[in-house]
Amino acid sequence: MERTAVVGIGQTKHDTAREDVSIAGLVREAATRALDDANMDWADIDAVVVGKAPDMFEGVMMPELYLADALGATGKPLLRVHTAGSVGGSTAVVAAHHVASGLYERVLTVAFEKQSESNAMWALAPKIPFQPTLVAGAGGYFAPHIREYIRRAKAPDHIGIEVAVKDRVNGMKNPYAHLRIPDISFEKVASSPMLWDPIRFLECCPSSDGACAMVLTNSTHATNGKHAPAWVRGTAVRSEPLGMAGRDEVNPRAGRDCAADVYAQAGVTDPRSQIDLAEIYVPFSWFEPMWLENLGFAPEGTGWQLTDEGVTALDGDLPINPSGGVLSSNPIGASGMLRFAEAAMQVRGQAGEHQVDGARLALGHAYGGGSQFFAMWIVSSERP
């Protein structure tokens, strides 16, 4: 098995509507930056792995076929992954296996969503025979999970607001972030309209156009990039059924199993002390404390205390989403890969204003569907 390294990272400026670029232009912006960071050209790439969420978000069926030219994939293998909201993460995992298997030396992986092409709320609300329609969008789906978390953990009401403020403060330090709210404050979030109790408007992710790209290589090419490589220390995916009665949607077993798998690969026995920072998929503010528990950073029922004590702030002991996270930019199909890429940027020391001092070991996390698809990786500045 080959060691896998991240040697190039690129992302677009994320925005409500990137009307200045086509879908091809969007993915190419991210991919070009990743190649540039890796000191590589299109011809250096052996295979391309593309991910995005449902095709109805752009209204293009299997758009990777149309993007083959823009991604320099012609004449090469091109694989398209789709695992719901976790897809950005699982796409990076598939790309990592392309290298780890020894089959490919330099793989370009790209994830994107150009949500302005369509309407995600509409795309998520089809009328399917014998199934309830999800006309309330993702927030309406997840709000009951959050209420159940608050009930179980006896969490105070203000935790979600704190997360929303923290991630937007972090986002202001990230030049690629979509939302920039200079006057963000506890009061501003608290007074924003309640959309799906207990989720307020400013506790929601935006709807973004954006893309993320990475170049993964084996150890032969690992040190040729503009920055030191991020070594992939473990990757894991887990899925569980949507409709199984009795599954715990608040603290899903698939997430716990996925974390246990990736920690075992990376030699992590105590994530709270060993992991320097994590980029986790938080589309609604309350998912920060929920995932802190699911990921084993805090015992069940106490994740909110880490948020409340400032542990998860950029200058805290365990920074969560220093990039501003999904709450600051959410091109859905790319959001998972952005978490993976931002984790790698931190251990490569290339995160700029939102760099966590001394970051050496970082977790990237993505989830999707009805809290049922999980993808994670751990990256390190140290070669395994």
Place this chain on the structure above:
Amino acid sequence: MRDVAVVSFAQSKSVRADPVRNEVEILMPVIQDAVANSGIPSKEIGFTCSGSADYLAGQPFAFVYGLEAIGAWPPVRESHVEADGAWALYEAWVLLQEGEIDSALVYGFGKSSPGSLRDVLTRQLDPYYLAPLWPDAISLAALQARALLETTEHTERELAEVAARSRRDAVANPNAQLTGDADPEALLKEPYIASPLRKHDCAPISDGAAAVVLAAGDLARKVSKRPAWIRGIDHRVEPHYPGVRDLARSPSTRAAAEKAGALSGPIDVAELYAPFTSQELILRDALGLAKPNGTKINPSGGALAANPMMAAGLIRIGEAATRVSSGEANRALAHATSGPCLQQNLVCVLEGE
């Protein structure tokens, strides 16, 4: 390369429209058959990967419900490609190369009946310059067929012969949808639906599903009397715009076949995913099978007899593997395609011990 084999294959009977069963209900018996026949307990299968396309069902996340069909509890290692199940098989094969897991379940499924397939597939085209013109799948294939007839020695009669042979061979395939005797001369008297293509030049529209179980090394030998070993597998994509390609040729098929080692020896059976008769000729030219000396082409009847989208490529691999495992073939080639006019192609070489 680690030895990985197809040890089990199952498929549904393809039908024009299954108005009663949804995708999950079509899938469940197929997956149960494939797993039961593999001899590997389902809870011991190391990885699951599926292929499907949301636009066929007309709903986002259509694949999510497939998970209900495999009983993903406790949670499983699982992935999904928005493509034919043949590419899901490729993803599983890549993972098996690392040596951490020894088996994988792969499935592909699609119901084309809810929509108008030839129109649905126009949504697969460049959304800015091609899709607004609504060039449907049959019209694009007709352009390709015209290029073939104009720039090569191939004739319309050969197209009709491919159609007749496919239907005749499909008689022995209980899962086929379009079977029977057809006289090429009579077929040539039929009207064009998109010149130079007649109705018999086009695959039927199908609902269906297929599943394959892969196993590595000793596990494959343990559960199968004669595993169908994957000796090589590769896939390549071509430019998207039909206008910048030589549509009469398939360089991506050729490149994938070379990488997969397909051209290094005789092929007993070739299962080619050619949803149009003209595409079979293009593929055979690319694979050196223009004159199939000793190679049986599409003994199942191929996609011209049954074409469940997102499963038909995986079915080619399953059909080829079945013929290797039965001893009927020692070396088989399976091919899958995706996109307009054979834009993307996968070649898999299977051998007996």
